[in-house]
Amino acid sequence: MSRRGQLRREASRTARTIKALLYLVLACGAAWAQRPQKALIVLPHNASAPLQFGAAVLGDALRGKGLQVNVAAQSSTDPGSSSDFEVIVEERGSRADKTQTSKQVPEKSESYSVSSSPDKHAATVDGSDATGAMYGEFELAEQIAGEGGSDWQEKIRAVTKSPFLEVRGVNMFLTVQDVDNADGAFWSDDYWQKYLDMMARDRYNFLDIHGLCDAVTLTFPNGFSYFLSLPDFPEVGVGTELAIKNLARFRQVIRMAADRGIKVGYMNYEAPPPIGPWKTRRLGVDERWQEVPQQVLEGPRLTQYTREAVLSFLKQLPGLWMFGFRVGESGQPEDFYQKTYMAALAQLPPTQRVYLRTWIADPQKVRELAASTKNPIYLEPKYNGEQLGLPYQATLGGRRYPPSGSYENYTDKPQNYSIIWQIRAHGTHRVFYWGSPEFARRTVRTCKFGDGVGFSMEPMEAYMTAADYLHNNPSTDHGFYKWMVEREWVWHLIWGRTAYDPDVPDQVFVDEFVRHFGAQAGPLVFRALAESSKIVPFVYAYHNIGMDHQDFAPEFENGDHAFGARSRLWQGDRLAPYGGNNDDFLRVNTLDRTAMASPATYVDDALNGTVTGKMTPFEAAAYLDAAASKSEGEIAQAAKLSPESPKNFECIRMDVDAVAWLGRYYRDRILSATHLKFYEDTYDHPQLAQAYEYMQRATKDWDQLSDITEQHFGFVPEYIRMGVRQFRWRDEGRSLGVDLDQLNNLETAFQRLPQQEGLGVILGHVPQVKIEPGKPVVLEATYATPSDDPHVYIFFRNSPQAGFSKLDLNPVDKAARTWMVTIPADQVIPGFLEYYFGANSGRWGDNDETISHRPPFRVPANRATSKPVFSYTPPSTNVTGNSVKLRVKVDDSSVIKSVYVYYKLLPAQYEWLRMEMHSTEDGGYTAAVPLTPEGILYYFEAVDESGNAANYPNFLEQTPYFAIDSWAPPSASR
Numbered sequence: 005m006s007r008r009g010q011l012r013r014e015a016s017r018t019a020r021t022i023k024a025l026l027y028l029v030l031a032c033g034a035a036w037a038q039r040p041q042k043a044l045i046v047l048p049h050n051a052s053a054p055l056q057f058g059a060a061v062l063g064d065a066l067r068g069k070g071l072q073v074n075v076a077a078q079s080s081t082d083p084g085s086s087s088d089f090e091v092i093v094e095e096r097g098s099r100a101d102k103t104q105t106s107k108q109v110p111e112k113s114e115s116y117s118v119s120s121s122p123d124k125h126a127a128t129v130d131g132s133d134a135t136g137a138m139y140g141e142f143e144l145a146e147q148i149a150g151e152g153g154s155d156w157q158e159k160i161r162a163v164t165k166s167p168f169l170e171v172r173g174v175n176m177f178l179t180v181q182d183v184d185n186a187d188g189a190f191w192s193d194d195y196w197q198k199y200l201d202m203m204a205r206d207r208y209n210f211l212d213i214h215g216l217c218d219a220v221t222l223t224f225p226n227g228f229s230y231f232l233s234l235p236d237f238p239e240v241g242v243g244t245e246l247a248i249k250n251l252a253r254f255r256q257v258i259r260m261a262a263d264r265g266i267k268v269g270y271m272n273y274e275a276p277p278p279i280g281p282w283k284t285r286r287l288g289v290d291e292r293w294q295e296v297p298q299q300v301l302e303g304p305r306l307t308q309y310t311r312e313a314v315l316s317f318l319k320q321l322p323g324l325w326m327f328g329f330r331v332g333e334s335g336q337p338e339d340f341y342q343k344t345y346m347a348a349l350a351q352l353p354p355t356q357r358v359y360l361r362t363w364i365a366d367p368q369k370v371r372e373l374a375a376s377t378k379n380p381i382y383l384e385p386k387y388n389g390e391q392l393g394l395p396y397q398a399t400l401g402g403r404r405y406p407p408s409g410s411y412e413n414y415t416d417k418p419q420n421y422s423i424i425w426q427i428r429a430h431g432t433h434r435v436f437y438w439g440s441p442e443f444a445r446r447t448v449r450t451c452k453f454g455d456g457v458g459f460s461m462e463p464m465e466a467y468m469t470a471a472d473y474l475h476n477n478p479s480t481d482h483g484f485y486k487w488m489v490e491r492e493w494v495w496h497l498i499w500g501r502t503a504y505d506p507d508v509p510d511q512v513f514v515d516e517f518v519r520h521f522g523a524q525a526g527p528l529v530f531r532a533l534a535e536s537s538k539i540v541p542f543v544y545a546y547h548n549i550g551m552d553h554q555d556f557a558p559e560f561e562n563g564d565h566a567f568g569a570r571s572r573l574w575q576g577d578r579l580a581p582y583g584g585n586n587d588d589f590l591r592v593n594t595l596d597r598t599a600m601a602s603p604a605t606y607v608d609d610a611l612n613g614t615v616t617g618k619m620t621p622f623e624a625a626a627y628l629d630a631a632a633s634k635s636e637g638e639i640a641q642a643a644k645l646s647p648e649s650p651k652n653f654e655c656i657r658m659d660v661d662a663v664a665w666l667g668r669y670y671r672d673r674i675l676s677a678t679h680l681k682f683y684e685d686t687y688d689h690p691q692l693a694q695a696y697e698y699m700q701r702a703t704k705d706w707d708q709l710s711d712i713t714e715q716h717f718g719f720v721p722e723y724i725r726m727g728v729r730q731f732r733w734r735d736e737g738r739s740l741g742v743d744l745d746q747l748n749n750l751e752t753a754f755q756r757l758p759q760q761e762g763l764g765v766i767l768g769h770v771p772q773v774k775i776e777p778g779k780p781v782v783l784e785a786t787y788a789t790p791s792d793d794p795h796v797y798i799f800f801r802n803s804p805q806a807g808f809s810k811l812d813l814n815p816v817d818k819a820a821r822t823w824m825v826t827i828p829a830d831q832v833i834p835g836f837l838e839y840y841f842g843a844n845s846g847r848w849g850d851n852d853e854t855i856s857h858r859p860p861f862r863v864p865a866n867r868a869t870s871k872p873v874f875s876y877t878p879p880s881t882n883v884t885g886n887s888v889k890l891r892v893k894v895d896d897s898s899v900i901k902s903v904y905v906y907y908k909l910l911p912a913q914y915e916w917l918r919m920e921m922h923s924t925e926d927g928g929y930t931a932a933v934p935l936t937p938e939g940i941l942y943y944f945e946a947v948d949e950s951g952n953a954a955n956y957p958n959f960l961e962q963t964p965y966f967a968i969d970s971w972a973p974p975s976a977s978r
Contacts, residue, residue, distance in 0.1 A: 053263035058141030065145035116140030135265030171458025173210035189470030204264035206500025220285035224273035269326030276300035314348035332364030354378035389551025395446035410912035431553030440537035477718030525647035532638035599959035617955035669705035688768030765852035793846035800839035864951035872946035874956035910939035939970035
């Protein structure tokens with residue numbers, strides 16, 4: 005063979021080899037491409053239960069991206085094992101090398117950091133403790149699940165967080181119905197797993213169990229009678245066998261909670277225990293006020309029983325994080341607790357946390373209780389009575405409600421206790437879906453007021469059994485859940501996450517809505533619910549019938565019921581809220597009287613020419629109208645996009661629509677009441693006509709609300725306020741006929757005015773708020789008592805230096821007795837229009853002028869609509885001393901007429917005082933406000949010459965007052 009042929013053969017062999025190798029490489033590549041990607045989650049050796057729970061959630065997120073997930077302990081990890089993505093989870097206490105990443109994680113409990121490697125193939129979750137590491141796992145899981153593309157690893161963000169509030173609690177009321185019944189929630193693993201899983205993922209850390217509670221009677225049998233059987237008191241409670249079983253189950257719940265980083269507290273409500281078992285009422289069958297005799301333990305033996313029970317209870321529940329009792333509401337004096345609870349606690353290590361409810365208790369005696377023990381003491385003062393309403397502490401100043409419906413003077417220093425704000429949200433929210441992140445953020449930030457450490461918040465099903473009780477229309481299938489906590493996922497998501505981090509972005513919530521309803525409909529449902537959620541709390545805040553959750557239920561009632569705690573009328577076999585009319589509606593004030601003017605307050609100010617920075621009834625109506633329209637529009641648009649989870653979506657949609665009509669009802673009712681008050685104070689007939697028109701609209705609004713709720717729920721049990729087993733909105737709406745009849749009766753009385761002797765001349769007029777210069781002004785007046793030859797005239801001027809000019813009015817409507825006049829455009833110049841009316845009934849008839857009874861009407865004439873704008877920076881350091889100099893800058897397109905600072909001592913019960921501020925050369929205003937060690941609250945009001953006014957801060961945007969905290973006087977001792 006020639007040399008050339010040999011070379012050709014070797015070249016061919018080489019080509020075949022290369023080709024074979026290329027096929028092999030391609031085949032391997034294809035096999036590699038088809039190989040499932042793997043993820044490894046590495047936990048510390050003997051990882052605690054919270055880390056394992058967090059790893060399970062993280063694993064689900066990774067599986068959602070198509071990865072095979074393995075979880076291993078650090079000591080068992082094979083260094084040679086391969087994974088496409090690896091997560092290393094650590095907690096500071098378990099880390100072998102404590103210098104590795106400890107700088108990244110804050111020292112604060114429940115903190116975490118998440119970071120990724122430079123090549124994005126690994127991530128590290130580091131916690132300051134087990135709960136913090138679990139939260140870090142949740143954070144990473146959310147980031148992974150929230151990214152839609154295949155490049156999710158590239159988008160992992162480094163995050164470091166610590167909890168904003170130390171205590172983030174759900175205030176559960178454990179009902180006797182759920183304990184006594186074998187199928188009750190207390191005995192359901194499914195219930196507790198879902199409840200506690202929800203709490204952990206939403207970053208709650210405190211399950212605050214109060215009770216026990218009878219859901220029908222709203223009474224609270226002594227909890228010890230369910231969990232203990234004491235040898236010296238065999239006649240008390242459920243008996244030995246059941247008590248052992250109940251306590252064992254409670255101990256199991258505490259362990260389940262701890263496995264998810266949740267601490268459990270128990271507050272015992274009632275002092276006297278029942279003799280024998282509690283006579284539990286049947287939900288949906290028994291009436292609330294049907295008395296069932298129940299003998300209880302009383303006298304000296306009650307003291308002995310309570311002391312022994314406390315000691316036995318705490319010894320058998322070493323995992324209980326906090327333990328407490330009601331003081332004033334239990335019916336026992338403060339020294340009873342000194343002899344019982346505190347005496348028992350003295351026999352135990354002083355590590356047990358103790359918490360107290362403060363309603364109807366003497367604050368000084370509560371402080372003495374706290375001083376008598378070495379145990380850490382927490383108080384649970386009420387945030388806004390037994391309601392929510394506004395996202396700040398607004399139960400300020402003198403009230404018909406007991407001062408203990410607020411924080412009283414527990415903000416005073418020194419404090420031998422910590423404050424956990426008890427937010428009684430269930431008074432305001434019981435039925436309709438709610439979800440406003442901004443409202444929650446604002447509320448959360450105020451929970452540090454008074455050096456608060458957190459909150460314990462009632463859920464929407466508080467005082468009721470845990471299974472669904474809302475849906476009672478068999479033709480509407482919303483059976484996407486069994487337990488109420490499942491329906492309330494939005495509520496818990498928003499409150500829990502904002503409590504941990506009030507700066508959590510809305511996108512976190514939007515992602516969850518997308519998970520439920522799909523990428524297209526999800527964001528729309530979120531926005532619809534955020535708008536809808538403005539309505540119910542605002543209704544309560546603006547129309548504040550009472551602070552107790554038995555005073556007012558804004559979701560259920562028309563606002564007419566007589567003002568006062570628990571005003572009820574016997575109706576044969578039940579008690580129901582006492583029906584009222586327009587007068588009762590008008591007697592109701594607002595929750596924050598510094599920020600909002602009720603119809604009666606506004607009308608009084610308007611007729612007296614007083615301008616304030618408070619929200620007016622017309623602004624309140626516009627606020628409700630906007631929220632109703634926006635929420636309905638967003639949910640209607642979402643409905644067109646075939647949302648996922650259709651049953652859950654329909655449940656939310658029907659609630660949004662119902663709340664929109666509730667908002668419109670109160671919109672029209674507020675307007676009707678305002679015009680009615682104008683009529684009652686002036687006899688200006690067009691005001692009565694408008695009151696009737698808006699009342700008719702309100703009635704139709706309520707009918708729409710009734711239609712939707714009947715289709716949705718059929719009926720709902722509402723024992724607390726409405727007092728019925730089966731509440732229907734249509735039943736409540738029937739009393740609106742009384743309001744229409746009352747207005748008709750006023751019309752009849754108006755028509756009879758001229759026939760009544762001795763009334764003289766009655767001239768009715770409501771001035772305009774403002775008129776525009778250079779344009780004619782039409783003024784209308786009612787001559788309510790004319791005779792056969794009536795005459796009406798006006799005297800007006802546009803300058804204090806000018807004399808009054810006279811014009812005659814012309815009759816417009818004979819039945820309404822209205823008259824009209826036009827002030828020529830050339831007489832309407834910038835400044836003010838000042839005028840008064842006169843009338844007579846002929847030469848020998850009655851005659852009179854409004855100036856005889858009140859000053860001339862004075863209406864601003866200008867085009868200025870902008871309100872004063874404030875610039876203010878609160879003191880950056882703690883302020884002490886006898887006074888504080890406050891300085892604020894006010895800008896306005898018009899001349900400033902006045903600037904005032906309103907202030908009050910920090911304790912809730914003190915009233916607001918007003919002090920005028922003085923202008924400075926640089927456009928500022930100053931005032932020296934008195935101080936005491938109790939501290940103060942304060943806000944500003946400015947009014948300009950054009951009739952515009954504003955308060956600062958604005959309650960719709962932020963807490964409408966600033967605080968100078970209290971301080972301990974030098975002589976004070978803890």
